[in-house]
Amino acid sequence: MKAAILVESLTGNTWKAAELVAANLQQAKWDITGLSKVRDPDHASIQEADIVLVGTWTHGLFVVGQAPAGAALLSQLPAMRGKQAAVFCTFALNPAGTLDKMTRIISGVGADVIGGLAMNRRHLDRNAEEFALRLLDAVPARR
Numbered sequence: 745m746k747a748a749i750l751v752e753s754l755t756g757n758t759w760k761a762a763e764l765v766a767a768n769l770q771q772a773k774w775d776i777t778g779l780s781k782v783r784d785p786d787h788a789s790i791q792e793a794d795i796v797l798v799g800t801w802t803h804g805l806f807v808v809g810q811a812p813a814g815a816a817l818l819s820q821l822p823a824m825r826g827k828q829a830a831v832f833c834t835f836a837l838n839p840a841g842t843l844d845k846m847t848r849i850i851s852g853v854g855a856d857v858i859g860g861l862a863m864n865r866r867h868l869d870r871n872a873e874e875f876a877l878r879l880l881d882a883v884p885a886r887r
């Protein structure tokens with residue numbers, strides 16, 4: 745499988761999560777076609793990919809108002825009709841509806857969003873492994 749990864753990150757947690765997910769998938773022989781910023785997406789890597797992984801961080805007032813950081817940027821991503829996608833977000837306390845909102849936005853650019861995971865920023869290693877395992881389960885390897 746070929747996966748492109750797009751990330752919005754302010755302080756580096758979500759970028760680190762993306763790198764960990766990429767490493768886990770590469771161990772399972774997936775190709776990572778590119779890891780780029782949501783605000784400067786690598787179009788070629790998206791085009792080449794079978795699945796696009798989109799990650800951002802939880803922005804809000806910690807107990808209310810949580811939403812994906814960079815929601816407007818996410819909605820401006822290139823059209824992904826015919827591609828699968830999966831979403832992930834990092835958070836400190838409580839992501840609330842962040843993943844659901846991401847799913848709606850990424851579905852809005854045409855992708856078939858097959859799932860997502862909210863990752864506590866203190867447990868990125870464990871969460872990234874879990875996310876990669878879920879992807880490997882959900883997307884059968886090509887023969």
Ligand SMILES: Cc1cc2nc3c(=O)[nH]c(=O)nc-3n(C[C@H](O)[C@H](O)[C@H](O)COP(=O)(O)O)c2cc1C
Nearest residue numbers: 753754755756757758801802804806834836837838
């Ligand atoms: C302005 C701001 C608002 C935040 N709001 C929330 C929030 O509402 N809920 C939460 O769980 N984490 C919140 N966080 C924590 C971030 O989601 C968390 O630290 C995340 O891992 C940051 O990702 P990054 O390092 O990729 O930028 C907030 C962080 C900032 C800077």
